[in-house]
Amino acid sequence: MLENPMTLPLGAHLFQDETPLDLEFGGTLPRIEVAYETWGRLSSQKDNAVLICPAFSGHSHAGSHESDPSPGWWENMIGPRRALDTEKYFVICSSLLGGSYGTTGPKSIDPVKGNPYLGNFPVVSIRDIVTVQIRLLDHLGITQLHAAIGGSMGGMETLELALRFPDRARKILSASATDRTRPYTAAIRHLGRRAIMLDSEYKHGNYEGDGPGLGLGLAREIGTLFYRSRDEFNQRFRWQPIQQPSMPGLTFDVQSYLDHQGKKILGAFDANAYLTLSLAMDLHDIWRGYPSREDALEPVGAELMIVGVDEDRLIPIDEQEWLHHALITAGKRSYWRPISSHVGHDTFLVDTDQMTVLVRELLG
Amino acid sequence: MLENPMTLPLGAHLFQDETPLDLEFGGTLPRIEVAYETWGRLSSQKDNAVLICPAFSGHSHAGSHESDPSPGWWENMIGPRRALDTEKYFVICSSLLGGSYGTTGPKSIDPVKGNPYLGNFPVVSIRDIVTVQIRLLDHLGITQLHAAIGGSMGGMETLELALRFPDRARKILSASATDRTRPYTAAIRHLGRRAIMLDSEYKHGNYEGDGPGLGLGLAREIGTLFYRSRDEFNQRFRWQPIQQPSMPGLTFDVQSYLDHQGKKILGAFDANAYLTLSLAMDLHDIWRGYPSREDALEPVGAELMIVGVDEDRLIPIDEQEWLHHALITAGKRSYWRPISSHVGHDTFLVDTDQMTVLVRELLG
Numbered sequence: 001m002l003e004n005p006m007t008l009p010l011g012a013h014l015f016q017d018e019t020p021l022d023l024e025f026g027g028t029l030p031r032i033e034v035a036y037e038t039w040g041r042l043s044s045q046k047d048n049a050v051l052i053c054p055a056f057s058g059h060s061h062a063g064s065h066e067s068d069p070s071p072g073w074w075e076n077m078i079g080p081r082r083a084l085d086t087e088k089y090f091v092i093c094s095s096l097l098g099g100s101y102g103t104t105g106p107k108s109i110d111p112v113k114g115n116p117y118l119g120n121f122p123v124v125s126i127r128d129i130v131t132v133q134i135r136l137l138d139h140l141g142i143t144q145l146h147a148a149i150g151g152s153m154g155g156m157e158t159l160e161l162a163l164r165f166p167d168r169a170r171k172i173l174s175a176s177a178t179d180r181t182r183p184y185t186a187a188i189r190h191l192g193r194r195a196i197m198l199d200s201e202y203k204h205g206n207y208e209g210d211g212p213g214l215g216l217g218l219a220r221e222i223g224t225l226f227y228r229s230r231d232e233f234n235q236r237f238r239w240q241p242i243q244q245p246s247m248p249g250l251t252f253d254v255q256s257y258l259d260h261q262g263k264k265i266l267g268a269f270d271a272n273a274y275l276t277l278s279l280a281m282d283l284h285d286i287w288r289g290y291p292s293r294e295d296a297l298e299p300v301g302a303e304l305m306i307v308g309v310d311e312d313r314l315i316p317i318d319e320q321e322w323l324h325h326a327l328i329t330a331g332k333r334s335y336w337r338p339i340s341s342h343v344g345h346d347t348f349l350v351d352t353d354q355m356t357v358l359v360r361e362l363l364g
Numbered sequence: 365m366l367e368n369p370m371t372l373p374l375g376a377h378l379f380q381d382e383t384p385l386d387l388e389f390g391g392t393l394p395r396i397e398v399a400y401e402t403w404g405r406l407s408s409q410k411d412n413a414v415l416i417c418p419a420f421s422g423h424s425h426a427g428s429h430e431s432d433p434s435p436g437w438w439e440n441m442i443g444p445r446r447a448l449d450t451e452k453y454f455v456i457c458s459s460l461l462g463g464s465y466g467t468t469g470p471k472s473i474d475p476v477k478g479n480p481y482l483g484n485f486p487v488v489s490i491r492d493i494v495t496v497q498i499r500l501l502d503h504l505g506i507t508q509l510h511a512a513i514g515g516s517m518g519g520m521e522t523l524e525l526a527l528r529f530p531d532r533a534r535k536i537l538s539a540s541a542t543d544r545t546r547p548y549t550a551a552i553r554h555l556g557r558r559a560i561m562l563d564s565e566y567k568h569g570n571y572e573g574d575g576p577g578l579g580l581g582l583a584r585e586i587g588t589l590f591y592r593s594r595d596e597f598n599q600r601f602r603w604q605p606i607q608q609p610s611m612p613g614l615t616f617d618v619q620s621y622l623d624h625q626g627k628k629i630l631g632a633f634d635a636n637a638y639l640t641l642s643l644a645m646d647l648h649d650i651w652r653g654y655p656s657r658e659d660a661l662e663p664v665g666a667e668l669m670i671v672g673v674d675e676d677r678l679i680p681i682d683e684q685e686w687l688h689h690a691l692i693t694a695g696k697r698s699y700w701r702p703i704s705s706h707v708g709h710d711t712f713l714v715d716t717d718q719m720t721v722l723v724r725e726l727l728g
Contacts, residue, residue, distance in 0.1 A: 025609055123609050183601035183618040184594040190619040191585050193612055198578050200564045214562050221555050222586060230548040230680070237547035245389055245487045245647055248557055248569070248639050252646065254547040255554040275612045282616065283609055316594070
């Protein structure tokens with residue numbers, strides 16, 4: 001067994017799968033590892049599983065549990081009598097293929113070459129990521145999920161799951177996602193990638209240690225402009241300089257906040273993983289390879305709840321509404337749930353009160 | 365006379381002013397130089413002058429003329445029977461204090477030290493920039509402009525001119541500007557500055573030659589996301605990858621377009637000038653130093669036309685509309701002219717047809 005040089009989250013399980021994975025855009029991963037965590041108990045009929053599909057910054061530690069009592073990224077959503085009620089549901093969350101949280105990614109050892117992939121990690125797609133999630137479900141003996149739930153990139157994953165593996169989930173919640181990436185959103189992500197590549201520590205991905213920390217920080221800061229909203233920033237931060245302006249120093253408190261976001265990502269996110277997952281989102285297109293939208297949607301059997309946020313600046317609400325109408329037009333059971341929040345794109349992460357209402361309605 | 369190491373635009377005049385300029389945020393420039401160009405003839409009463417206030421990327425060459433027949437940045441607006449009719453008006457445009465187009469800026473020689481200011485150029489404000497424009501008008505013997513016109517940063521200049529030098533212009537057109545910079549807009553500009561500072565060629569501004577070209581290019585690319593609109597990008601560019609995706613290569617044509625914008629700025633914009641003018645816009649606040657808005661607006665005598673664009677993502681239209689209402693509330697002659705364009709913030713530069721209609725109405 002090859003060593004996994006990534007930090008496996010405390011209390012995560014590791015599923016090691018020796019079956020090669022052929023990737024959508026070419027290349028093969030000879031073997032994969034999947035880090036995952038679970039909450040609650042799988043019923044004897046194995047019919048109470050709910051899969052949380054993580055977003056770009058997510059990992060398997062969505063909530064606390066005995067093996068790791070630290071709060072997860074969706075802490076308020078998981079537990080007894082919470083939206084994902086662990087007295088009723090068996091909740092699963094695995095980290096993303098291509099990421100840096102224990103599942104195979106750029107820091108993993110390439111078994112062919114015997115050293116980490118780093119800048120040579122192949123292009124992965126949302127479909128590849130979902131294929132890995134399905135392999136984990138196979139491993140756990142779960143033939144059909146009660147539900148798959150995700151926001152942003154996680155919402156893209158749930159859509160591919162609904163289309164490509166239509167018998168594997170009865171219900172789908174896709175929040176703040178899109179059917180396919182629009183040019184403007186791809187432009188935003190491109191600039192984050194450019195920031196990483198601009199850092200002289202990037203070295204075509206073949207860096208040691210933390211690598212291009214300044215570039216990664218700037219990428220995160222660019223993202224933050226779109227993860228949150230103009231209204232939020234204008235309400236939250238001062239409209240006057242916080243100190244005597246100097247060249248090229250900090251002048252406004254919003255700038256300190258952004259720089260803080262940029263620094264927080266260091267050590268928590270690997271730059272090659274950032275590039276890999278960012279590109280996977282750009283390439284997201286549920287229609288790719290189908291002769292028509294009708295053909296793409298024909299197999300879908302799940303009930304879908306499509307959620308959008310009015311102030312979303314990264315993937316605006318009209319994209320989710322459009323998707324809902326496409327599903328309805330195709331005769332699918334889709335429910336449109338627009339929500340209002342000046343948090344914008346990140347609402348699914350931040351406003352767990354609103355998400356709780358929606359998830360409860362979905363799981364019914 | 366000290367040598368001016370900047371490129372003086374072909375056909376520009378140079379006004380050399382040996383009177384020290386005390387700056388709003390501290391420090392003094394011992395002498396200043398102002399590069400400017402003119403079109404048409406000043407009437408014997410000197411009452412037909414129109415000042416064009418340049419935006420961030422602007423310079424004195426707003427239009428072609430005999431000494432420089434190359435097209436200017438507002439070419440379609442200036443000339444016989446155009447909006448700025450050179451058979452009727454004497455049109456003036458000077459480049460910006462703090463910039464790199466002939467007027468005193470970071471590349472200028474610091475007369476105290478005998479070498480270029482570079483990273484030691486002081487903080488300048490929109491008010492300082494306007495003070496220099498007024499000195500030029502004094503030099504030209506123009507006591508009152510028929511009009512001052514500007515978009516974006518130029519629109520901020522026209523507002524400061526209206527408030528601080530209320531007897532110097534009869535009419536003002538301020539397009540896509542704001543009364544004071546909001547935190548969200550300051551956040552955007554901050555990330556452009558961060559991109560420049562991230563480039564290892566930046567060297568705290570004390571670079572030789574072109575300096576941090578990659579960082580400057582990325583700053584420009586970040587700006588472009590906000591100068592234009594989501595609708596424009598989504599209509600103009602392909603929704604599919606243009607080639608087999610590779611890590612970390614280009615995938616969408618919008619990304620090639622952005623990188624092209626980033627490269628176009630190289631050699632055309634100095635990084636220290638970028639930082640200086642970017643900060644000047646962040647610091648823009650027409651209310652600064654006044655006990656109340658009433659006090660600030662009390663002296664204003666000019667007729668003002670306030671223009672906003674519905675798809676502006678950098679300085680949204682509600683900021684211009686708010687400013688118009690503040691002027692009306694103060695009993696000022698303000699006219700609100702919202703326009704519609706998916707070009708967004710850059711409409712004043714790009715859509716000269718719509719701008720022509722407005723300027724003609726203003727000049728009457």
